[in-house]
Amino acid sequence: MSIKKKLILIGVCIVIVIAIFTINVVRQIKSTSEDNDRQELVQENIISKGEAYRLLSYLKYNKNNREALPFEINYQDENMSGWYDSYVNAAWNMGLIEKNIRTSPKEALTYGECKVIIDKLIIEEPWLQTVYEELSYDFINAVEVMKLSEFLELYEAILTKVPEEKRLVKDETLFVLGRDETNKDVMRMVTDQGRYYYNHTMTYEKPYELLKTSSFDNKDMVELYMDKGIDVKICGNEIVYITAITTDKIVLKNVWVVEGKGNEVNAFINGIDKKFEGQFPLSKEVNKVIADISIENQKIVQISVKPDIVHGKVLQSGEDYIEIDGYGKIPLEEDYRIYKVYGNLSSETTNSILVGYENTDFVVSGGKISAALITESIKAANIRVLLKTSGFASNYHEEIILTSDEEFVISSKERDNKYTAGEKVTISIGDELLKDGRIKVYTSSGEGKIQLLSVKRSEGNPKYRGTLEIVDNSEGLLLVNELPLEEYLYAVIPSEMPTYYGIEALKVQAVCARSYAYRHLMANSLNKYGAHVDDSVSYQVYNNISENEDSVLAVKDTYGQVIEYDGEVITAYYFSTSCGHTTTAEYVWANGEPIPYLKGRLMAVEDSSRVLSQENIRDYRDLSNEETFRKFISEDTLTTYDSEFNWYRWTTKIDIDTLNDTIDEKLASRYRANSNLILTMVNPNEGGTEPVYESIPVDSIGEIVDISVKNRETGGIITDLLITGSKKTILVKTEYNIRSILAPLTNTLIRKDLSEVNNLKLLPSAFFVIDKTVDDGKLRSITLNGGGYGHGVGMSQNGVKAMIDNGIKYKEILSYFYDGTEIGFIYE
Structure with missing residues (x-):
């Protein structure tokens, strides 16, 4: 190689090295340069467009809502993108700026640009019409850059005009x-x-x-x-x-003082360990107490210890009170805190005060609860069940009629009243028995059952183990049944699964039901009613069909057993019948969170002679494809564990007039239930762009023009259904809404064995295909051909029956449906 070529090559290498070095330097300083640019503008008393958009966005959106907005703005130059992107997008959603951004948000905002933005804001929010009148300046010099101090003056003037109920x-x-x-x-x-x-x-x-x-x-x-x-x-x-x-004195309310001695105080507040210095030495040592700490100039000037503690069983907890057995309802202090003081010290959430248990000390000051100290872990022995009225129609009873086959007691704060076997007691709103507050009903032996004559279930008037509690609420009488968790399961199992399926199947159901109940018990979601769960399909159906020998035996044979994933008890979702394939949790519930142990799977009976080949099984593993799912539903070439059950396949035909009536009846209520799951098209598909949908109140779409599957996911479940009407086009999201909107209210549904079912309020499942009948260019009817009954997540109860018949044991069945789990035990 000649010297000239060598020199050229060396030169090229040097250029490459310099280029790489420059790129790295640019990358390192890019993020800080954006902050520096922003900072320099502020130091010069100038506000950038991006900062203005940031401040204005808070008039309508908090952090969660802002970040949930679909990103739809377009920068003319991609280099315009920066820290402010979500705020710029929010400003466009507020109607303050154009969708296509032609000038960088990094640039200074002019008075003229500000006036245009605020004028648009006034159009959107008429209560701002007088906002300019209070300013110390005007907008005459439109091309001048705006002073930061004057924009903030404007911003605060806007805030004072915002109605209190709208002010974020x-x-x-x-x-x-x-x-x-x-x-x-x-x-x-x-x-x-x-x-x-x-x-x-x-x-x-x-x-x-x-x-x-x-x-x-x-x-x-x-x-x-x-x-x-x-x-x-x-x-x-x-x-x-x-x-x-x-510079004012600040009082830290209800701090957990770990140790205070001399001039030092070690404290714990909001999950932070803090060491404070006192202005003066403490008069005496303080340890493991709740106190208010006053701080001035970064030093403690006063400690007010709160020594009074009450202890008792928590009967009910609301947003502003806790009801404690023997003390009644005690209001919560505004800065009420919860500390877990056993094991590793921690701050807890408000749901941590579990009703029905006595593991908490309550620090009381001035007649209010200042703090709750959780002193030991929960041993989930008892569960509290909110009992609904007949037909599970309401939480509130107008009257409650009680009796028992043996002597029973109605106990109030002041007295106990005994009643003979067979005696009937009627309790109404405002009853004399309720004048002292909550009452409890139980048999004298503690072993009998109380019968509810005012409530009807499938087998008539139900009988309950444990204790019934009645409280007079402003909306009616609340009725709660407290009993051991194991005994609760006695009456869950027959209400959720036919007991003739056999003991092994009932064991599967028992472990699932116990896991499900335990999770909801710990979640404490019905604490405002003084309960953990209710007795309806919202949780697990309880005592709709009474306990029997088999259900009791299944519970006893699996005593304390739960399903665990990574050491945590799972939420063991189950349903009646699959279409042959289960689905994934994230495609069923609105939060869209994946759950690792709830994965969709093909339920092929792999040792069946009707399984044609492994290739046949592979063909059906992805049923999110429309044609593949249609073939799967319509052809009977693969045997699954649910194949022999009536709900495995079904069909129903609905004429358009009937469907219109159903949609008009259901639409408004489904929108109110969750406005983010019924979306209206505001911009159709034009020029290759995706249609735009927004959450807008809707109660009718006019006459139905078309209906189609917008999105199908694991197992073939429909997650998005597009319905085009003469007035509006809507996107219906989630399987429950789809099943509700298309419910065959007045139509006949035919199952696999040709048996007929009428007047269903929900479609059996969202695993179906749509066939349309069109005449003279108009949609006349639709036929839905589907499979399965229920949401399709987790365990198929009928699938369990078939697996038991194939000789599979209950623990193996649980691991089949709940991937990667193992059996745990909840009692210490």
């Missing part, structure tokens, strides 16, 4: 305790009032000049304000901006 931005004083370390990638400040995001928070000290620091960095904001009080504007769980460091 509020003033708050926070004491900074530290940084949230649970997720290093999330910038969240821990304060005495909770945790707040501060990713794009700015510090604007009145009269709105930036706090003078040599290098301002949001990541250092916590260190900057550590152990100080700050006045802020917040929106939900996000700090909009900081207005001042407060």
